[in-house]
Amino acid sequence: MRAVFGATIFAALLALGAPALAQHTLHTLEQNGPADNRIDLVVLGDGYSAAEQDKLVADAESALGYMFDENPYEGYASFFNLYAVATVSSQSGVDHPGEGISKNTFFDCGYDCANTDRLICCDDQTALQVAGDLVPGFDNAIIIVNDSEYGGSGGTISVISREVNSMKVLAHEFGHTFGDLADEYETPYPGFKFNDVYPNVSAKPANWDLLKWTQWVESGTPVPTPDSAKTTDLAPVGAFEGACYAATGRFRPVFNCLMRNVGAHMCAVCSEALVLAFYKSVEPIDEHSPTSLSVSGAAGDTLDFSVTAISPTPDTMTVEWSMNGNKLGDASGETIGLPVECLNPGANTVEAAVRDTTDKVRLDPTNLMKQTVTWTVTRTDGGTAVDCSGLVDTEPDTDTGAGGDASAEGGPTDTEDDGDQRDSSDCGCDATGHRGAGLLSLLSLL
Ligand SMILES: [Zn+2]
Numbered sequence: 001m002r003a004v005f006g007a008t009i010f011a012a013l014l015a016l017g018a019p020a021l022a023q024h025t026l027h028t029l030e031q032n033g034p035a036d037n038r039i040d041l042v043v044l045g046d047g048y049s050a051a052e053q054d055k056l057v058a059d060a061e062s063a064l065g066y067m068f069d070e071n072p073y074e075g076y077a078s079f080f081n082l083y084a085v086a087t088v089s090s091q092s093g094v095d096h097p098g099e100g101i102s103k104n105t106f107f108d109c110g111y112d113c114a115n116t117d118r119l120i121c122c123d124d125q126t127a128l129q130v131a132g133d134l135v136p137g138f139d140n141a142i143i144i145v146n147d148s149e150y151g152g153s154g155g156t157i158s159v160i161s162r163e164v165n166s167m168k169v170l171a172h173e174f175g176h177t178f179g180d181l182a183d184e185y186e187t188p189y190p191g192f193k194f195n196d197v198y199p200n201v202s203a204k205p206a207n208w209d210l211l212k213w214t215q216w217v218e219s220g221t222p223v224p225t226p227d228s229a230k231t232t233d234l235a236p237v238g239a240f241e242g243a244c245y246a247a248t249g250r251f252r253p254v255f256n257c258l259m260r261n262v263g264a265h266m267c268a269v270c271s272e273a274l275v276l277a278f279y280k281s282v283e284p285i286d287e288h289s290p291t292s293l294s295v296s297g298a299a300g301d302t303l304d305f306s307v308t309a310i311s312p313t314p315d316t317m318t319v320e321w322s323m324n325g326n327k328l329g330d331a332s333g334e335t336i337g338l339p340v341e342c343l344n345p346g347a348n349t350v351e352a353a354v355r356d357t358t359d360k361v362r363l364d365p366t367n368l369m370k371q372t373v374t375w376t377v378t379r380t381d382g383g384t385a386v387d388c389s390g391l392v393d394t395e396p397d398t399d400t401g402a403g404g405d406a407s408a409e410g411g412p413t414d415t416e417d418d419g420d421q422r423d424s425s426d427c428g429c430d431a432t433g434h435r436g437a438g439l440l441s442l443l444s445l446l
Pocket of ligand 1: 200254258259266268
């Protein structure tokens, strides 16, 4: 699905007991933007011999391909940078202790973890170290084991095998990792302590009008919602009983979501939570010009302002320009040219407000999907402003530059919060339940 651009980096392996020097080859699968404004995903491989490194890259592309075919990941692929790290294992395949199979592999992955045949455990610390060495500041890592038997685990690192259904679980696992989504299935999870904090599962509310995803419930939908009311897996959105490891007392938005069954798709509520979560790591604006937020000019100058917004697919990003708090006509492009004659003497403000208007999100209470840039623009010639409502050039000649003597004051900052760092905890489990939740995901989804 994706072109592979090779970039080779050699990294010393520090882990005891491993080869003194190992070769890791970093393959950039998708580079969509600066690391500090993208979600950087690293796929590692275990049990791939020197002759199987191309196979690892192909497997990484397949696994990510399944995820980015799924809603809402498919619309937000440009929010991710994707990497595969080819790491040579001494032997092909991984451990199956239950079958007496033991392999010497780089991340020491093996099935039968905790006496559960489908549960694969690996040396996560070494994997995290290798990922960090090759992609500093990476956001998340995945290990694919070179084995065609179904299995895997969730947690700090998601582990999957190259078996197709195992790969398809990735979109579900990242529902936990990115969206803080709970499992919507009912299979009991002994010892699990339910907290009513998940965006996609609710305890019975005191008032059904206060259901946490009420923005998605159309009028006329019975709430709670009997199974007989369902028209499709994903419709209507209501409150179906049975979720998060319990058949009663916990409610899910739709009859059958990907967070309940790997054969289903992500429901509107889960999709909304994921999109909002993407915006906790990625801001709408990649760049703005002038980079200085303090600009000046005199009559006769035309000042150019621009923002470069990240583009979902379809591109639902909008730009709204204003001057001194008043909307600048119909200017809606990423660049405007503003004649200085439009400005008042002295200080003025020019603002670009960028917002994702996707219909995947109906409620964005903290404005994660909006970002503004505000420039202070000083008119130096002392003239008076003329009405420029029709004079703003939305496609100015970019050769004219910003004009004036923009100072370095302010720097490339914006007026919105940078947003919280994504909480990478794997929800659907309590603080001690990471591995258990991953196990349940894998065992209960099929
Ligand atoms: Zn859901």
